[in-house]
Amino acid sequence: MEPVRRDLSDLRAEYELGGLDEGDLPGDPLALFATWFDEARGAGIYDPNATVLGTVGQAGPSSRTVLLKGVDPEGFVFFTNYQSHKGIELEQTPECSLLFGWYPLQRQVRVEGRAERTTREVTEAYFATRPRGSQLGAWASAQSRPVAGRDALDTAYAEAEARFDGAVIPAPPHWGGYLVRPRLIEFWQGRGSRMHDRLVYRRSDDVWAVQRLMP
Numbered sequence: 001m002e003p004v005r006r007d008l009s010d011l012r013a014e015y016e017l018g019g020l021d022e023g024d025l026p027g028d029p030l031a032l033f034a035t036w037f038d039e040a041r042g043a044g045i046y047d048p049n050a051t052v053l054g055t056v057g058q059a060g061p062s063s064r065t066v067l068l069k070g071v072d073p074e075g076f077v078f079f080t081n082y083q084s085h086k087g088i089e090l091e092q093t094p095e096c097s098l099l100f101g102w103y104p105l106q107r108q109v110r111v112e113g114r115a116e117r118t119t120r121e122v123t124e125a126y127f128a129t130r131p132r133g134s135q136l137g138a139w140a141s142a143q144s145r146p147v148a149g150r151d152a153l154d155t156a157y158a159e160a161e162a163r164f165d166g167a168v169i170p171a172p173p174h175w176g177g178y179l180v181r182p183r184l185i186e187f188w189q190g191r192g193s194r195m196h197d198r199l200v201y202r203r204s205d206d207v208w209a210v211q212r213l214m215p
Contacts, residue, residue, distance in 0.1 A: 014192060015106045015192060016192050017105060018189060019189060020189040020197040025210055029187075030185075033109060036102070036105075036107060036109060037071075037100075040102040040105060043104060049069070050066075050100075051065065051067070051078070052064070052065055052098070052101070053078070053098060054097035055089040056096075057085075057093070062089065064085075066080060075113060075180050075181040076180045077118060077178065077179050079126060080178065081138070081143035081172075084144040085143075090178060094114045094116065095114055096112075097110065097111060099111075106189065106190035109187055110184075110185070111182050111184065112182065112183060113184070115179065117178060117179075118176060118177030118178065118179050120171075123176035128171075135169040137160075139169070139172050140159070141156070184203070185201045187200075194215060199212055199213075200212075
């Protein structure tokens with residue numbers, strides 16, 4: 001078999017949808033995030049709450065996509081299996097990153113912060129809103145563990161379905177939320193000739209300061 005080669009040097013696009021100036025910025029970066037999120041959702045972007053979670057483990061960095069399920073003055077909330085690869089890494093090293101890529105709008109938001117578990121009450125309240133199939137999946141999947149094949153996965157789901165037949169499904173004890181408390185939030189808006197706007201909020205003692213970065 002021949003090695004795979006792709007020359008992608010001619011793939012490029014111009015960024016010309018808008019700009020981002022210091023005068024556009026509110027004092028609170030989460031207010032700007034909410035505005036950009038609403039615009040991404042209004043533009044019909046698929047899964048606008050999808051974010052790439054970056055973690056660090058003993059073997060080095062890793063990343064994967066999770067779904068944001070809440071944002072408030074404290075930070076960003078998502079839910080996962082605490083015994084998954086990302087859950088184990090977050091327990092070992094709570095420092096992490098989030099990346100929201102709203103590319104049709106030529107925008108990115110980058111977050112750096114520290115993750116902590118949400119309260120059990122928050123987890124149970126959210127879990128109760130999930131579709132029943134997703135609730136069963138949380139019990140059926142030992143997330144990130146090897147599985148013999150699709151049949152084994154389907155069997156695990158069927159066993160969970162039988163276990164909770166006709167009953168309310170509780171949140172698994174190994175499943176719950178994380179709150180990422182941001183210390184840095186960068187807003188990136190594409191501009192022509194690769195002279196992009198990069199405006200970064202950094203927090204010190206609950207005070208946010210803004211700085212522009214070179215593209």
